[in-house]
Amino acid sequence: MxxxxxxxxxxxxxxxxxxxxxxxxxxxxxxxxxxxxxxxxxxxxxxxxxxxxxxxxxxxxxxxxxxxxxxxxxxxxxxxxxxxxxxxxxxxxxxxxxxxxxxxxxxxxxxxxxxxxxxxxxxxxxxxxxxxxxxxxxxxxxxRRVEERFLWLGDCRIFKDKIYDATPLSAKIQDISASGITVRYTGKPLAAGNSVTIHIIGLNLRTDAHIVWSKTMNEIETTAGLQFMEPISIPSAISGSRGINP
The missing domain is CATH 3.40.50.2300 (Response regulator)
Structure with missing residues (x-):
């Protein structure tokens, strides 16, 4: 087989x-x-x-x-x-x-x-x-049933434990889809399974998510994958002109 x-x-x-x-x-x-x-x-x-x-x-x-x-x-x-x-x-x-x-x-x-x-x-x-x-x-x-994901180099803020008045974690978006996002930031790995709120600045959107995975790239930077609690709409400015674009 x-x-x-x-x-x-x-x-x-x-x-x-x-x-x-x-x-x-x-x-x-x-x-x-x-x-x-x-x-x-x-x-x-x-x-x-x-x-x-x-x-x-x-x-x-x-x-x-x-x-x-x-x-x-x-x-x-x-x-x-x-x-x-x-x-x-x-x-x-x-x-x-x-x-x-x-x-x-x-x-x-x-x-x-x-x-x-x-x-x-x-x-x-x-x-x-x-x-x-x-x-x-x-x-x-x-x-072909794999969800479409788009490379979109935007900024976001991650609020741990969904506390809006706490100091957020600043991160760079690497790719985005309707159900999740990959980010890169300076700091330690986030604990998988934890709930957060993510503010996607370019979309003026705040949504709840949970950490799926997180791992260090080097001594400084970390990459993490987050899954949205509810799917979001991908604007045509992203989905209409850019796919995964290494």
């Missing part, structure tokens, strides 16, 4: 927030995810670990860009051809022809997470034996 959780994806991007965002979303979708901050680190990681089923790459990165990494992998691991998915806001003619000639896929930024998950399902299904690929349509349908 095909177990999607066994599929391993390597996310390569020089922005820590983007790596963490994609890692969280893909893990929630049932994939095993590793991260690398540039092509050089990804190359060293690949040589030390087992092969990956899919690579999600940024094009422009320091030390080694995504195209160079792709060339190296196809040279030394030719069986991995067709396992590369690039995320890019601007694609040059040279990059376009490279992707076309080497059977690489790409998704233009901004994009929606459901589209990314759908593309991943298609690419992985193409690498499976025919007896497994028969279930790809069902699997992709499951992915």
């Amino acid at each position: 095909f177990a999607r959780k066994e599929k391993r994806i390597l996310v390569v991007d020089d922005e820590a927030a983007i790596r963490m965002l994609l890692s969280e979303l893909l893990s929630e979708a049932g994939y095993s995810v590793n991260e690398a901050e540039n092509g050089m680190n990804a190359w060293e990681l690949l040589k030390k670990t087992d092969k990956y089923d899919l690579f999600i790459l940024d094009v422009n990165m320091p030390q080694m860009d995504g195209i160079t990494l792709c060339r190296f992998i196809m040279r030394d691991f030719p069986d991995m051809k067709g396992r590369f998915l690039f995320l890019t806001a601007n694609i040059t003619e040279d990059v376009f022809f490279f992707l076309k000639e080497n059977d690489c896929k790409y998704i233009a930024k901004p994009f929606k997470m459901v589209d990314l998950l759908g593309q991943i399902s298609v690419m992985l299904a193409q690498k499976e034996p025919s007896v497994v690929s028969a279930g790809a349509g069902k699997m992709q349908g499951q992915d």
Whole structure:
């Protein structure tokens, strides 16, 4: 029986927030995810670990860009051809022809997470034996039920224990959906399960939520996922123009 959780994806991007965002979303979708901050680190990681089923790459990165990494992998691991998915806001003619000639896929930024998950399902299904690929349509349908989430870099205030006159925690929004939000802030992790009130400044909205998860990114910053007690409406200014936009 095909177990999607066994599929391993390597996310390569020089922005820590983007790596963490994609890692969280893909893990929630049932994939095993590793991260690398540039092509050089990804190359060293690949040589030390087992092969990956899919690579999600940024094009422009320091030390080694995504195209160079792709060339190296196809040279030394030719069986991995067709396992590369690039995320890019601007694609040059040279990059376009490279992707076309080497059977690489790409998704233009901004994009929606459901589209990314759908593309991943298609690419992985193409690498499976025919007896497994028969279930790809069902699997992709499951992915497309994932809620749309949008990268929106706004500000918010979090009131612990829902006390409005207490000093709030200031945070930066990383992504938002109708039912939840991911934030980044300076401080210790919030306790999972606790109830809070969140004030989303750009939407002039206060709503109750609870902490789903919280973990430190480094010695200073922490990222947390909050679920709203009641779904909110996503303004067209966000949903109409921006999907997940690393």
